[in-house]
Amino acid sequence: MLNSKKEVFLNFFKGKNLLITTHDLADLDGFNSGIALKYCFENYFPNQNIQLTFSGLSKHTKSFINKFSTKFPNFNFNYQEHVELSDIDVIVIVDSNNLNQVKLFNNIDLDIPFIFIDHHLNLQKNYPGNVSSLNLIFDNYSSTSEMVSELFDDCNIKLPLPYKYLLVSAILTDSGFLKYGNTGTIKNLNSILQDHLEIQDVLPLLEREIDISEKIARIKALQRVKLIRINNWLIGISHLSSFSASAASILTKVGFDIGIIVSEDKSDYRITSRAKKQVCLITGLHLGKIISEIDNVNGGGHDGAATLTGKNDVEESLNQLIDKIKETLIN
Numbered sequence: 001m002l003n004s005k006k007e008v009f010l011n012f013f014k015g016k017n018l019l020i021t022t023h024d025l026a027d028l029d030g031f032n033s034g035i036a037l038k039y040c041f042e043n044y045f046p047n048q049n050i051q052l053t054f055s056g057l058s059k060h061t062k063s064f065i066n067k068f069s070t071k072f073p074n075f076n077f078n079y080q081e082h083v084e085l086s087d088i089d090v091i092v093i094v095d096s097n098n099l100n101q102v103k104l105f106n107n108i109d110l111d112i113p114f115i116f117i118d119h120h121l122n123l124q125k126n127y128p129g130n131v132s133s134l135n136l137i138f139d140n141y142s143s144t145s146e147m148v149s150e151l152f153d154d155c156n157i158k159l160p161l162p163y164k165y166l167l168v169s170a171i172l173t174d175s176g177f178l179k180y181g182n183t184g185t186i187k188n189l190n191s192i193l194q195d196h197l198e199i200q201d202v203l204p205l206l207e208r209e210i211d212i213s214e215k216i217a218r219i220k221a222l223q224r225v226k227l228i229r230i231n232n233w234l235i236g237i238s239h240l241s242s243f244s245a246s247a248a249s250i251l252t253k254v255g256f257d258i259g260i261i262v263s264e265d266k267s268d269y270r271i272t273s274r275a276k277k278q279v280c281l282i283t284g285l286h287l288g289k290i291i292s293e294i295d296n297v298n299g300g301g302h303d304g305a306a307t308l309t310g311k312n313d314v315e316e317s318l319n320q321l322i323d324k325i326k327e328t329l330i331n
């Protein structure tokens, strides 16, 4: 996939000051692909100024960093909290193609060109500053880290062991431990692992202790859930103030084919949805597409996982979401 675009893509960055960033509260894929991409670019473009910044890290990312740092105490993650934007010629945004999720672009008109490397549904927003011909947006990849691992091959740069751990960790996490992966995912994993790394050595870094507040949130979501049945498909709708992603996927584990969690905070709201792979395969359901068609909200995602955020009219958005899901399930 990258080969056709690779040369133009890489040539564009030559001699420029680069900044890499990702969506707010970086998840493991956003964080690890950013760290790895910086290393790749530093080696491919020696003597160039390449910076990396994050606007907050998710809880899971922080806990991963702790475990990773015990294993590789000398590894330097090497990113900045603040970047002087006047020094930057081009920004690379990994793991998102929605500027509403990227803090750097909030509330300021940046006139720095930017390019996306992402595996979510292409929202095709035609942002003025986006050099869209160079975007690498391919939603047949299970993670951005997988795409970055191919860039290492394209640039002929070897992955040192700690970077192998980073990429494998993110690929396993974003692919739901291959549940959402494909043969390409397995090929890429194999080419990263080779004989240098045993996949069982990576898994302990990804163990996630669930704290009591998350357990209670999941239980509350189950207590409050409403069931809608469409033919033989079951949709569960519940509401919670936090842990909505965790709770939505719990709904799909107890028997719902689709789980929806509504979270409201004053006038802001968020609706998180998850669907079992089977529903998507059999009915063609794509939650990310459906959500990107809902009026007056921001959102997007994958076929089986998508989120929207909006203001004021939560009922209207929820009704639109459910109606569109019903339409897909009935047809």
Ligand SMILES: [Mn+2]
Pocket: 029, 030, 095, 119, 142, 143, 144, 174
């Ligand atoms: Mn991702």
